Amino acid sequence: MFSTILKIHSISVIIFFLIYFIKTLLLLSNANDKLEKFKSYTKILEMIVSVSFLLTGIYLITQIPEIKAMLIIKLILVFASIPLAVIAYKKRHKILALVSFMLIVTAYGLAEMSRTQKVSEEVADGKTLYETSCAMCHGADGKLGIAGASDLSITQLQQGEVVNIILNGKGGMQKVQMTEIQANAVAEYVLKNIKK
Ligand code: HEC
Incomplete structure (x- = not known):
């Protein structure tokens, strides 16, 4: 309507x-x-x-x-x-x-x-970005673990470290194409809503 x-x-x-x-x-x-x-x-x-x-x-x-x-x-x-x-x-x-x-x-x-x-x-909406760029490996709740993806519900990382992993990749995770503002929004979403 x-x-x-x-x-x-x-x-x-x-x-x-x-x-x-x-x-x-x-x-x-x-x-x-x-x-x-x-x-x-x-x-x-x-x-x-x-x-x-x-x-x-x-x-x-x-x-x-x-x-x-x-x-x-x-x-x-x-x-x-x-x-x-x-x-x-x-x-x-x-x-x-x-x-x-x-x-x-x-x-x-x-x-x-x-x-x-x-x-x-x-x-820059963290939830939407997470769903479109991260959930296919990490799952909506962070626990999916596709291709060895870490369980994000138990991550011990700080926001800056998460941003860094998103933008630069880490081990088996390739870097994800997004701006720093977007990476910050996703990292915030992960730590506030995915991490238990
Ligand atoms: C293609 C699959 C894939 C996608 C897409 C992906 N990841 Fe990952 N992620 C992985 C894998 C695999 C690892 C484990 C890397 C390692 O340690 O070797 C990982 C690790 C991580 C870690 C480290 C967790 C910890 O506690 O050590 C964070 C944080 C993370 N991913 C966040 C994200 C975010 C946020 C997105 C979306 C922007 C994302 N990932 C998209 C596969 C993916």
Whole structure:
């Protein structure tokens, strides 16, 4: 459910953004006839897209556990740009159109930034990394022992030593391809959750 709504939201945002972009270009290049034509062609599409963009956006906000500052700034930018855009296109005011377009671009950029930030947090998630890179030999509980893999539930090593083994290998264990941040996240997970 959440991911479907998120998809609809993203698609609506992209279409909304494209219409907005073309309208701004036409206005700035004094192509008034084309602008009027484009506006009448896209009127219904724009209405549908704006409604779905807002409704899905509201739904997504209610699903987010904590509202971050970034999200509030994004919302303010989006809501400030809409009335500006309406006035700008009505009065054919280029500067206003440009300002409102820049506000939307900034909001879009912020949304992208917070998404990338989320992805990098996920990448350094020790549990997931352990499951994908270590569990096939060591097992989810550390005791599997495939190919002579040590029992991690009884390891006596410190976090730094575990990181070192992950990044450089040890005896029968080859080094595992990951960044130091990721290795630290896995090592922490091993010592906190696998070690008894
Ligand atoms: C291909 C199988 C394999 C994979 C994948 C693997 N290991 Fe190992 N691991 C081993 C083997 C084999 C040893 C025993 C090495 C030796 O002492 O010769 C070992 C030993 C270790 C040790 C030393 C334990 C001790 O107490 O001495 C740690 C810690 C460890 N692995 C952690 C990890 C972590 C964390 C991952 C995932 C990032 C991982 N391993 C992935 C096979 C594997």
